[in-house]
Amino acid sequence: MARKKIALVGAGMIGGTLAHLAAKKEMGDIVLFDIADGIPQGKALDLSQCGPIEGFDASITGTNDYADIAGADVVIVTAGVPRKPGMSRDDLLGINLKVMKSVGEGIKTHAPDAFVICITNPLDAMVWALREFSGLPHNKVVGMAGVLDSARFATFLAWEFGVSVRDVNAFVLGGHGDTMVPVTSYTTISGIPVDDLVAMGKSSKERMDEIVKRTRGGGGEIVGLLKTGSAYYAPATSAIAMAEAYLGDQKRILPVAAYVDGKYGLNGLYVGVPAVIGANGIEEVVEIKLNDDEKANLKTSTDAVEELLVACKNLDGDLA
Numbered sequence: 332m333a334r335k336k337i338a339l340v341g342a343g344m345i346g347g348t349l350a351h352l353a354a355k356k357e358m359g360d361i362v363l364f365d366i367a368d369g370i371p372q373g374k375a376l377d378l379s380q381c382g383p384i385e386g387f388d389a390s391i392t393g394t395n396d397y398a399d400i401a402g403a404d405v406v407i408v409t410a411g412v413p414r415k416p417g418m419s420r421d422d423l424l425g426i427n428l429k430v431m432k433s434v435g436e437g438i439k440t441h442a443p444d445a446f447v448i449c450i451t452n453p454l455d456a457m458v459w460a461l462r463e464f465s466g467l468p469h470n471k472v473v474g475m476a477g478v479l480d481s482a483r484f485a486t487f488l489a490w491e492f493g494v495s496v497r498d499v500n501a502f503v504l505g506g507h508g509d510t511m512v513p514v515t516s517y518t519t520i521s522g523i524p525v526d527d528l529v530a531m532g533k534s535s536k537e538r539m540d541e542i543v544k545r546t547r548g549g550g551g552e553i554v555g556l557l558k559t560g561s562a563y564y565a566p567a568t569s570a571i572a573m574a575e576a577y578l579g580d581q582k583r584i585l586p587v588a589a590y591v592d593g594k595y596g597l598n599g600l601y602v603g604v605p606a607v608i609g610a611n612g613i614e615e616v617v618e619i620k621l622n623d624d625e626k627a628n629l630k631t632s633t634d635a636v637e638e639l640l641v642a643c644k645n646l647d648g649d650l651a
């Protein structure tokens with residue numbers, strides 16, 4: 332059986348980390364694409380030289396030509412610019428929207444059968460735009476946010492309760508931004524709802540509120556510390572878990588930015604929801620019951636995403 336092919340569009344901090352993880356796991360042969368001349372080629376060479384030490388069999392190549400992503404089974408997109416000091420959200424939106432247009436066209440021409448995972452921010456708008464520009468089916472284009480946000484939530488909860496992160500099952504819904512909705516009612520430790528653990532006196536409502544707040548600001552906290560960039564290890568690890576679910580037809584239920592049309596009262600929007608990932612991409616969006624507070628928080632979050640889509644449509648007539 333031929334090896335799988337994984338194309339990474341964007342060979343920056345996340346792209347390079349994705350390539351290393353995918354190679355170590357022998358997920359397939361890897362193509363790193365970037366517009367910057369030399370960066371994908373240099374990283375591919377460096378990473379290839381990990382092979383003899385780590386003992387992985389994976390070909391890793393770097394390119395500036397979209398033709399080289401042809402036939403990719405999975406495409407993970409991190410192309411774009413991060414928000415820099417002095418740049419408004421709208422400035423970022425305008426720049427990365429243009430990037431999504433060129434990436435979408437590249438995928439449409441060369442890898443129309445791929446499962447596409449978008450990581451570029453602002454995530455919920457960029458994954459929507461990438462789907463529009465690429466014309467791929469909605470079930471084959473998804474955004475990575477919830478796996479990362481839930482991992483951040485789980486990390487803080489494991490620290491709070493002094494338990495293994497392996498036993499924490501944390502749940503985050505909504506857009507990837509300040510309005511995301513960490514849902515404690517669906518968050519458990521070895522099946523025990525955290526709300527019950529709080530009632531047992533193992534933590535407090537105030538501490539839970541602080542952890543929810545820290546989770547919402549999780550990306551910003553890391554930007555504040557790094558000063559010159561944003562998080563890349565956990566974002567890359569999250570996208571790899573999604574790619575593995577697709578390639579292995581694992582039917583995992585993961586929180587992802589999926590296309591929601593009809594469920595959660597939404598019409599044609601990409602937003603963070605639990606979804607089944609298997610060989611057909613996003614096989615099902617799972618609609619869970621929410622209490623009134625959670626519903627209101629999700630509405631605030633989806634309203635913020637809708638605003639971004641209006642801004643995208645104003646910026647590019649092809650999206651209107």
Ligand code: APR
Pocket residue numbers: 340341342343344345346364365366367370409410411412413414429430433434450451452453560561562563566
């Ligand atoms: N096509 C392909 N690659 C591009 C394009 C383009 N049109 N425009 C920029 N790039 C490349 C840059 O050359 C750079 O190598 O995208 C890469 C982005 O890498 P980094 O700046 O290191 O960013 P990274 O930390 O990897 O994050 C990428 O993910 O989490 C989000 O907010 C983050 O939007 C950002 C993205």
